[in-house]
Amino acid sequence: MKKIVAVLVLLFTHTTAHAEINIFACEPEWAALTQLLAGKQATIYTATGALQDPHRVEARPSLIAKARRANLVVCTGAELEVAWLPVILRESGNSAVQFGSAGYFSAAQSVKMLDVPTHLDRANGDVHAGGNPHIQTDARNFLPIADALSKRLVQLDPANSAYYQQQLATFNQQWHAALVKWEKQAAPLQGVSILVQHDGFPYLNQWLGMKQIASLEPKPGMEPSASYLKSVLTTLQQHPVKMVIRAAYQDARPSEWIAERAHIHAVSLPYTVGGSDQAVDLFGLFDDTIARLLAGLK
Numbered sequence: 001m002k003k004i005v006a007v008l009v010l011l012f013t014h015t016t017a018h019a020e021i022n023i024f025a026c027e028p029e030w031a032a033l034t035q036l037l038a039g040k041q042a043t044i045y046t047a048t049g050a051l052q053d054p055h056r057v058e059a060r061p062s063l064i065a066k067a068r069r070a071n072l073v074v075c076t077g078a079e080l081e082v083a084w085l086p087v088i089l090r091e092s093g094n095s096a097v098q099f100g101s102a103g104y105f106s107a108a109q110s111v112k113m114l115d116v117p118t119h120l121d122r123a124n125g126d127v128h129a130g131g132n133p134h135i136q137t138d139a140r141n142f143l144p145i146a147d148a149l150s151k152r153l154v155q156l157d158p159a160n161s162a163y164y165q166q167q168l169a170t171f172n173q174q175w176h177a178a179l180v181k182w183e184k185q186a187a188p189l190q191g192v193s194i195l196v197q198h199d200g201f202p203y204l205n206q207w208l209g210m211k212q213i214a215s216l217e218p219k220p221g222m223e224p225s226a227s228y229l230k231s232v233l234t235t236l237q238q239h240p241v242k243m244v245i246r247a248a249y250q251d252a253r254p255s256e257w258i259a260e261r262a263h264i265h266a267v268s269l270p271y272t273v274g275g276s277d278q279a280v281d282l283f284g285l286f287d288d289t290i291a292r293l294l295a296g297l298k
Contacts, residue, residue: 025047076107
């Protein structure tokens with residue numbers, strides 16, 4: 001009888017240690033990071049694609065079904081998904097992944113937010129109360145986020161804590177080495193003046209030392225008119241720039257219009273994993289981002 005009990009205990013322990021966590025990742029960058037940290041212990045579903053505006057997503061029944069089965073939801077937070085994620089979580093009926101629970105992880109809570117408004121007014125456009133949510137454009141942000149996310153995995157799956165800690169250690173070692181490489185490569189970008197199509201790059205600018213002169217949107221989230229674009233051209237006469245940058249998911253026409261008339265490069269950045277053929281993972285994302293920015297200097 002004792003032998004039977006011992007075998008049952010071993011079988012239960014083995015099953016528990018190898019049970020997979022179902023993870024619902026809002027954006028591709030968090031799916032990629034979670035895969036590096038959770039490895040074989042996780043099944044990961046990505047709710048949005050690289051060529052999709054993460055602000056504007058339809059709360060489809062298929063997304064609700066995925067959230068219903070999730071043990072952990074990993075998102076940017078900072079109101080990036082405010083137009084669709086609350087509906088999905090509410091309709092999922094999954095109490096384990098609601099806001100504030102251990103099963104909901106907001107990456108933005110692990111980094112210092114930029115562009116935090118001192119005054120909120122919808123007349124100012126698509127402004128986020130918690131600050132600019134596009135934190136994934138600064139590669140340094142992935143270190144504190146990875147640390148916090150790894151701890152959450154351990155909290156939810158303590159039986160595999162040693163595995164998660166080893167995965168984190170490997171990631172940290174590889175990421176620190178990559179940061180040294182990227183920052184050396186990006187040295188020519190220090191002090192370079194740029195235009196942006198959308199105010200989605202303050203973290204990238206802070207990391208690489210680029211200077212944003214203007215945005216092609218008169219207000220965040222508002223499409224530019226021809227008259228506004230002409231006013232930007234006037235600004236460039238006094239404040240020349242090297243390039244105008246946009247995210248891969250954005251309409252290229254405003255950037256191309258200004259680039260043609262200002263005789264500068266229009267640079268499309270992958271913005272997240274899958275945003276270009278080269279951005280196949282997090283490392284490829286920043287390899288390609290820096291390569292495209294350097295090409296914009298030529």
